[in-house]
Amino acid sequence: MGLAVDVVKRRGKRKHESYDSDKLLRSIHSACLSVHAPEGLAVSAANHVTSIVTIWVNSKPAVTSNDIRRVVAYHLERYHPDAAYYYLHQRRIL
Amino acid sequence: MTLDQSTVSLSIVLLAALVHASFQLSISVLTLMSGHALGRKTARLRLLHLVGGFVLGAIIMTILLLSFAAYALGAWLGSGVPTVLWAIGAGAAVGVGLSVWLFYYRRELGTILWIPRGFARHLDTRAKRTKSATEAFSLGLTSGVSELLFTFVTISLSALILLSLPVHLQLVGILIYAGVSLVPLMIVGLLIGSGKKISHIQRWREQNKRFLQFAAGGGLMILGTYVYTEYILVANILGSL
Numbered sequence: 045m046g047l048a049v050d051v052v053k054r055r056g057k058r059k060h061e062s063y064d065s066d067k068l069l070r071s072i073h074s075a076c077l078s079v080h081a082p083e084g085l086a087v088s089a090a091n092h093v094t095s096i097v098t099i100w101v102n103s104k105p106a107v108t109s110n111d112i113r114r115v116v117a118y119h120l121e122r123y124h125p126d127a128a129y130y131y132l133h134q135r136r137i138l
Numbered sequence: 139m140t141l142d143q144s145t146v147s148l149s150i151v152l153l154a155a156l157v158h159a160s161f162q163l164s165i166s167v168l169t170l171m172s173g174h175a176l177g178r179k180t181a182r183l184r185l186l187h188l189v190g191g192f193v194l195g196a197i198i199m200t201i202l203l204l205s206f207a208a209y210a211l212g213a214w215l216g217s218g219v220p221t222v223l224w225a226i227g228a229g230a231a232v233g234v235g236l237s238v239w240l241f242y243y244r245r246e247l248g249t250i251l252w253i254p255r256g257f258a259r260h261l262d263t264r265a266k267r268t269k270s271a272t273e274a275f276s277l278g279l280t281s282g283v284s285e286l287l288f289t290f291v292t293i294s295l296s297a298l299i300l301l302s303l304p305v306h307l308q309l310v311g312i313l314i315y316a317g318v319s320l321v322p323l324m325i326v327g328l329l330i331g332s333g334k335k336i337s338h339i340q341r342w343r344e345q346n347k348r349f350l351q352f353a354a355g356g357g358l359m360i361l362g363t364y365v366y367t368e369y370i371l372v373a374n375i376l377g378s379l
Contacts, residue, residue: 074177079337126337133340134173136248138166138258 050106063101069094072116075131081124089123144307147299150364151311154292154299155318157357160350161288162343163251164196164281164323169340170265171277172330178269182333189327191271195278196323200316203282207297208308219298221370227295228366234291235358242288242351249343253287291358292319295365 049063069090076086096119101107117132171192175185215223244250251258261277261284268274286293296315300308329339343350 074174077179078173078177079335080176080333126335129341130173130337133248133337133344134170136246136250137170137173137340138163138249138251138253138262 049101049104051112052106052108060106063098063107065094065098068097068112068116072120072127072131075120075134076124076127078134079124079126079130081127085124086127089120089127092123093119144303146368147303148307148311148314150299150361150368151296151315152318153357153361153364154296155315157354157361158200158289158292158315158319159322160354160357161285162249162347162350163253163285163288164278164320165326165343166249166251167261167265167277167281167284168192168323168326168330169336169343170262171268171274173336174266175268176336182331186331187271188268188274189331191274192278192281193320193323193327195275195280196282197278197316197320199279199282200319201312203286204293204296204300204312204315207293208300208312211294211297212301215301219301219369221373223298224365224369227291227298228362228370231291231295231358231362231365234288235355235362237355238288238351238358239355242354243347247344249340249347253284257284288354289319292361295361 050060051063052060072093073086073090076089077083081089093116097112097115100115101112113132113135117128120128120131168189172185172189175188180188211219241252244252261281264273264277264280268277296311300311303311326339330336
């Protein structure tokens with residue numbers, strides 16, 4: 045679901061977009077599956093972390109995509125450290 | 139040509155292939171493609187097809203690039219390689235080796251390479267959209283070309299060396315180069331196919347990136363020195379005797 049919070053992408057080089065919790069949930073779920081997490085754990089971790097990050101985002105007028113990535117990785121670490129590492133580093137592979 | 143001279147030439151091709159093997163662009167693209175595929179719940183067999191297609195594409199592109207370079211240089215030079223070309227090749231190897239030491243990875247976390255960002259994003263997008271073995275094959279071909287930024291020296295020097303070999307040994311040289319240069323890609327492909335976590339592979343790459351950078355740059359400098367010694371110094375000494 046979209047919130048009235050702007051997400052600044054790539055240090056402002058790409059068009060801003062509204063925060064979309066569904067998009068975030070899908071990306072966390074996908075990161076968990078990428079490191080062979082079981083489906084149940086992936087769904088549970090994605091739901092929990094998305095809820096926490098949505099509360100955090102709601103308290104800000106605007107956030108950067110890098111901030112979101114860092115906060116997601118921090119909270120995902122509790123559920124699946126490998127997924128947290130992959131989530132944080134998947135934009136730093138190439 | 140005696141067997142000894144052929145052996146020396148093939149050993150230089152082998153060294154060039156080892157240097158090529160230490161470059162990381164294709165491995166990064168393979169890691170990205172596999173990560174995206176796993177994130178889409180791609181079945182194991184389909185993932186194996188994707189990885190196989192990618193590796194096959196990279197192998198074929200390497201063979202094509204080396205064959206084309208050897209053919210083009212052969213057509214241009216006729217018989218015999220002038221000393222100045224060996225000097226340019228040796229100098230380029232040392233220069234690129236130094237650049238690799240200084241610039242190969244960006245000064246950021248991860249394994250981000252010093253390639254244009256728009257280009258990297260294009261490869262990332264293609265890796266994300268790759269869903270069939272055919273697309274993976276063409277991504278493998280593309281990554282072979284993309285890596286030319288770093289591998290043009292090893293490919294050009296190997297092509298020059300191949301020109302001085304008899305035809306049957308030229309084929310052996312091409313196969314040695316293609317086989318050895320893509321061993322790391324095949325190993326990573328096998329690891330992914332056998333269920334190794336992408337995060338573990340990436341963590342290993344990140345922890346060892348400075349060593350790989352040192353090996354690639356150092357290897358290029360050794361290659362340049364080897365070529366200079368064998369084809370300029372020794373040739374001049376033998377010529378003056």
